[in-house]
Amino acid sequence: MNAQRVPLSILCVDDEPSILSVLRKLLEEDYNVYTASNGLEALNILNDHEIAVALVDQKMPNMTGIELLTKIKDLYPNTVRIILTAHTEVHDLVDSINVGEIFRHINKPWEPDVLTDCIREAVLKFEQHRAIIKHKDEYEKLATEKANLEREIVLLKSEIEKEYSLDNIISISPEMNNVRRLINAASLSDETVLVQGESGTGKELVARAIHYNSKRHHKKFLAVDCGALTETLLEGELFGHKKGAFTGAVQDQKGLIEDAVGGTVFLDEISNTSLSLQAKLLRVIQEKEIRRVGETQYRQVDVRIIAATNKDLLEEVQKSNFRMDLYYRLNVLNVQLPALRDRRSDIPLLINHIINEYNQKSEKKIKSISREALNLLSSLPWNGNIRELKNIINRMIIFTHAEHLDIHDVPDEIRTGGLPTAQPSFSSDAGSFNFSVSAPKTMDELEKEYIRFILAKTSSNKAEAAKLLGLKRTTLIMRMKKLGL
Ligand SMILES: Nc1ncnc2c1ncn2[C@@H]1O[C@H](COP(=O)(O)OP(=O)(O)OP(=O)(O)O)[C@@H](O)[C@H]1O
Ligand SMILES: [Mg+2]
The missing domain is CATH 3.40.50.2300 (Response regulator)
Known part of the structure; x- marks a missing residue:
């Protein structure tokens, strides 16, 4: 034995x-x-x-x-x-x-x-x-886990689809009705789409809505910001590379386009691509093929391209910054998003939507907003469009101690009409809490800075800080932990 x-x-x-x-x-x-x-x-x-x-x-x-x-x-x-x-x-x-x-x-x-x-x-x-018996038990356990995971995936997918359904594009304005019609048409077709509009008008939201309402909805939607990477990095990111193609390429790597096969690739800020990369993108659209960096043969890929830009792309063509053939290929379907100031009737609805979104995510519940505040907010220029509106409303919610938003919650520089064109943020030195113009901040960053400011004011007394913030002490500690404070 x-x-x-x-x-x-x-x-x-x-x-x-x-x-x-x-x-x-x-x-x-x-x-x-x-x-x-x-x-x-x-x-x-x-x-x-x-x-x-x-x-x-x-x-x-x-x-x-x-x-x-x-x-x-x-x-x-x-x-x-x-x-x-x-x-x-x-x-x-x-x-x-x-x-x-x-x-x-x-x-x-x-x-x-x-x-x-x-x-x-x-x-x-x-x-x-x-x-x-042991294998049967293990098999049954695995089968149950698999069934649970599958259920979870279906649930998550349906949640994503719900999030990007047309219902989540908030609007009542006639300008946006036209956009909705275009989104519907683009969802039914499989053509390339060009989404144009100022920064913060909802270009990515529209691209996602088209994908999740199209026949490709069960496959991936992958977004790449063409302005965020250098030309070489962007090419590697999009097309992948062969092992040894450059120092550091230790193994074959597929790119984002191959990864999204069957689905949609969203090329954000397409005007930032070089002419040589534009030629390669044209090949993706026309021939449906790509070549990984360092490889000689082409690979077939079935992806749909949706591109976005906040520039006038035709003007870029005229300045020879953008290939005309690619422009026409991209522009088969064109969705032009109106600036928020050109569809002011949407502003109250959007504010309501932003407040509801915040209420769902946080313990603090805002019940209403005064008519004066609404009127003021509806009259502003909103150069940063919905992204800026969202930032300001969220900031107002963070700063208020009440359940109602009022005109005095609207940041000073906005109230006096001197709205900065860039996204405002605040500096958090212990004495004052002034808004200044700098890069856009995420909600977490804003919250972090605000908590820091309040802590400095209360000499790091958490109980007192929590009181000022209208939170329970334990909630404040939890938030601080989550934000890495
Ligand atoms: N009609 C809308 N209804 C609800 N939320 C919207 C709407 N349009 C935009 N948003 C929200 O506004 C924010 C900015 O939208 P998005 O990122 O799609 O804009 P963008 O045009 O891609 O901006 P950028 O040019 O800065 O990249 C997002 O949080 C988005 O969910
Ligand atoms: Mg965008």
Whole structure:
């Protein structure tokens, strides 16, 4: 036997102590042997220990061997059952042996070899059965996990689709009705789309809405900001590379376009691409093929391209910054997003939407906004469009201690009409809390700075800071932990 394995247990049941002692001697070298002199004792042992094989004498007072083995079959079906009988008894016992599904019967007196061989076979059967059960359990566990994950994926997908459904593009203005019609048409077609509009007008939102309402919705939507990377990096990102194509290319790597096969690639700020990259993008659209950096052969790819720009692309063509052929290829369907100042009737609805969005994510609940505040906000130029509106509303919510937004919550520089064109942010020196013009901030960044400011004001007294922020102390601590403060 393998010395490292825990020996399996054999239960021997006989009312004659001498037989039990012989059996123990014969088996104890290879197995863990339990003995019992009657059925009840045997059942107690089975209750406490996992028994691989039960070896039971037929002739015992109170409970016969067959009766005991039939009970064992019902209570511990994995224990393999063997009966010891006198030669003369076998004939009468055949039926009961079948009922008890007894593995073997051994005639008394037995040959030691016959008995040990029989036990070995029984143990093997026990182990095989145990392995099957273990695998079955594991398989069932995996199958359940898989089903749960699949359910979760379906749920997440439907949530994403809901988030980018047309219902989440908030508007009532006639200008946006036209955009909605175009989104619908673009979703039904598989053509390339060019989305144009000032910064913050919702170009990416529109691109996602087209993808998630199109037949490609179950495949990926991958966005790349063409202005954020150098030409070489952008090419590698989009097309992938062959191992050794440049220093650091330690293995073959597929690019974003291959990754999105079957789905949609969103090329944001397309006007920032070089003329040579534009030629490669033209090939993706026209020939539906790409070449990884460092490779010679082309690969077929089926992706839909949606591009966006906040520049006048035709003007870029006229200035020879943009290829005319690519422009016409991109511009098969054109969605022009109006600036927010040209669709002011959407502003109250958008504000309501932004407040609801915030309420859903945070403990702080804003119940209403005054008419004066709404009128003022609706009259502003909003050069940063919906992104800027969102920033300002979120900032107002963070700063207010009430459940209602009012005109005095509108930041000063906005109220006085001197709206900066860039995204405003604030500096957080301990004494004052002034707004200044700098790069756009995320909500987390804004919140972080504000908490820092309040902490500085309260000399790091969290209870006091929490009071000022209108939060529970524990909530403030949780928020600080999450924000890495
Ligand atoms: N009609 C709309 N309804 C609701 N939310 C909108 C709408 N339009 C834009 N948004 C929201 O405004 C923000 C800016 O939108 P998005 O990122 O799509 O703009 P963009 O035109 O791509 O901006 P940029 O040019 O700065 O990249 C996002 O948070 C978006 O969800
Ligand atoms: Mg964008």
